[in-house]
Amino acid sequence: EAQVTQNPRYLITVTGKKLTVTCSQNMNHEYMSWYRQDPGLGLRQIYYSMNVEVTDKGDVPEGYKVSRKEKRNFPLILESPSPNQTSLYFCASSLGRGGALAKNIQYFGAGTRLSVL
Amino acid sequence: SQKIEQNSEALNIQEGKTATLTCNYTNYSPAYLQWYRQDPGRGPVFLLLIRENEKEKRKERLKVTFDTTLKQSLFHITASQPADSATYLCALLILSGNTPLVFGKGTRLSVIA
Numbered sequence: 001e002a003q004v005t006q007n008p009r010y011l012i013t014v015t016g017k018k019l020t021v022t023c024s025q026n027m028n029h030e031y032m033s034w035y036r037q038d039p040g041l042g043l044r045q046i047y048y049s050m051n052v053e054v055t056d057k058g059d060v061p062e063g064y065k066v067s068r069k070e071k072r073n074f075p076l077i078l079e080s081p082s083p084n085q086t087s088l089y090f091c092a093s094s095l096g097r098g099g100a101l102a103k104n105i106q107y108f109g110a111g112t113r114l115s116v117l
Numbered sequence: 118s119q120k121i122e123q124n125s126e127a128l129n130i131q132e133g134k135t136a137t138l139t140c141n142y143t144n145y146s147p148a149y150l151q152w153y154r155q156d157p158g159r160g161p162v163f164l165l166l167i168r169e170n171e172k173e174k175r176k177e178r179l180k181v182t183f184d185t186t187l188k189q190s191l192f193h194i195t196a197s198q199p200a201d202s203a204t205y206l207c208a209l210l211i212l213s214g215n216t217p218l219v220f221g222k223g224t225r226l227s228v229i230a
Contacts, residue, residue, distance in 0.1 A: 004160075033218075035220075040222070041222070042206070042220050042221060042222035042223060043161070043206065043220040044220075045218065045219075090160050090161070092160075104149055104151070104166065104210050104218075105151070105163045105166065106151075106153075106161070106163060106208075106218065107163070108160030108161050108162070109160055110159060110160055111158070111159065111160050
């Protein structure tokens with residue numbers, strides 16, 4: 001089954017304790033991205049990756065890191081989490097960007113609810 | 118400044134009626150506009166995509182229009198059912214700049230039986 005898998009689904013941590021949220025897709029998609037969703041603010045893009053070893057900042061990259069060493073995986077790293085990073089996080093992937101319509105359809109993971117105390 | 122707005126946070130309609138959701142944007146030149154459905158606690162799911170040179174797209178009970186002059190998209194659900202209750206997000210695909218896909222905040226639709 002084609003899917004985007006995020007882990008963990010729920011995470012409670014304390015300020016300053018490094019954490020990684022994993023994301024994996026089995027659709028051979030080139031484009032992957034991370035979003036956070038907050039009440040009243042909607043979905044905001046944190047980082048995206050056009051392909052292996054190619055990453056770029058989205059709208060709200062501060063406090064986050066990503067890496068894209070393999071096509072299928074795109075982990076989100078919080079080196080020193082703070083309470084304002086408490087949010088619902090989504091990983092998404094698509095075939096690509098631009099060109100044929102189907103390339104731009106985003107497939108989302110089920111989400112990771114993070115609480116930083 | 119660039120903005121994307123969905124007409125209301127919440128919309129209640131009677132079962133069987135047509136729900137119409139609005140997405141307006143300013144200062145963007147999107148190549149495509151997409152609509153997604155999001156259920157509570159789940160990730161958004163793609164519904165429809167419409168190109169800048171297309172006026173209308175249909176899929177079963179769903180219809181999307183795109184007016185680049187008005188900078189507006191309308192999303193219609195005909196013969197609405199309680200199962201259509203969800204949050205609906207519009208998203209602009211910009212082919213330049215840092216953030217290629219920009220989402221609206223969503224409209225929470227409740228279809229009342």
